[in-house]
Amino acid sequence: MVKDNETVIEEFNELVNMPPQELEAWLKEGSSQSSGGRKIIEILKKNPNKDPAAYEEEDLAHMRKVVAYCKRHLAQEGKAKQDPESKSARSLKNWGHNPQKT
Numbered sequence: 001m002v003k004d005n006e007t008v009i010e011e012f013n014e015l016v017n018m019p020p021q022e023l024e025a026w027l028k029e030g031s032s033q034s035s036g037g038r039k040i041i042e043i044l045k046k047n048p049n050k051d052p053a054a055y056e057e058e059d060l061a062h063m064r065k066v067v068a069y070c071k072r073h074l075a076q077e078g079k080a081k082q083d084p085e086s087k088s089a090r091s092l093k094n095w096g097h098n099p100q101k102t
Contacts, residue, residue, distance in 0.1 A: 003067075005060055009052050012063040015070040016096035020044040026093050040066060040096045070097045 003011075018026070020041045027037045039062050047054045055063070073092055081099045083089060089099050 003064070005055075006052065008060060008063050008067055009050070009055065011067045011071075013050055015067060016040060016044070017101045018093070018096050018098050022098075023093075023096050036062070036065065036069075037094045037096060044096075066095050069095050074099070 023037055023041055023044075027041075043055070043059050043062065047059075070092060073088060074097075076088075081089075081102070084100050092099055
């Protein structure tokens with residue numbers, strides 16, 4: 001079952017807890033090569049007020065991926081919160097979620 005856009009937007013805004021500047025800085029580091037993260041930056045910058053009506057279908061499609069990825073990894077990995085250098089924590093940060101902030 002596909003989530004409605006309203007739910008996706010709400011969950012995206014809850015899970016993506018890194019502001020664009022922080023995510024950009026992270027993605028510039030050597031440990032990150034995420035093109036998905038760059039798309040998140042675009043979405044955050046073009047709609048800083050998080051107006052649901054301002055998201056395009058392409059944005060929503062990527063937001064769905066981000067939500068699914070983050071939820072799946074957060075459900076499987078307790079280590080991401082405990083060890084900020086773990087592969088899981090670094091991977092979540094590539095997708096805009098800093099487990100140390102939750």
